[in-house]
Amino acid sequence: MQLLTEAVAETALIEVVRISAVPSERGVSYPGRAIAHWVEGEAEELLSLMGSLPSGAQHRCGFSPGWSVRAYGESLDLALFEAAFCFNCHEVRMHGPAVPSELETQFFDADTAPAQALLTLFRAATP
Template identity: 65%
Template sequence: MQLPAAVVTGTALIEVVRISALPTEEGAPYPGRPVAHWSGDEATDALALIGTLPGSEQHRCGFAPGWGVRAYDDSLGPVLMEAAFCFSCHEVRMHGPAVPPALAKQFFDADAPQAAALLARFRGAGVTDRRD
């Protein structure tokens, strides 16, 4: 999966979100509760893992993401990028000022070891709800 260069180099904090619904407007944040905040090596490692997700074909499920991340720079101002992951249809949707249109919608192999590792990190963020 390809991440925007500005996100890879400029992220200081990642907020992990347990998504509860789809946004009501294009570009609006995905509703849900933050379950973890990753910074330093933990944020760098998470972005590296996301960047290694292998591509895949689209699977039909209607896009029902269960997990998302929001990336912030040092100022902790507006989000650089928000990414919502659907492990059923193998789709990730990204938006934010650092996301070029060509990267906004991508497909990843949800059965790959990297995807399993990412899902385990999300689940390990202290959430007992298992809707993926």
């Protein structure tokens, strides 16, 4: 998966959200409950894992993401980017001020070790 080098470097906090619905339009935050906040090593681990996700083929499921991550800079005001993951169709959708249009939709191989490790992190954070 391609991440934005500058946004990753600026990230001070990762918020993990258990998504409850899909927004009515693209580019809007995914509704849901924040289930974890990760800083320093945990945030770096998550971003590294996201960056190591190998590209994959698109599968059809209608995009029903279960979790999203929001990356915040030091000011903690506006998310640098949000990435919503669907492990059924192997799609991640990103949006935010730091996301160019060519990176908004990406596909990853959900059956690989990095993807399964990411899913394990999300499940472990879910109450």
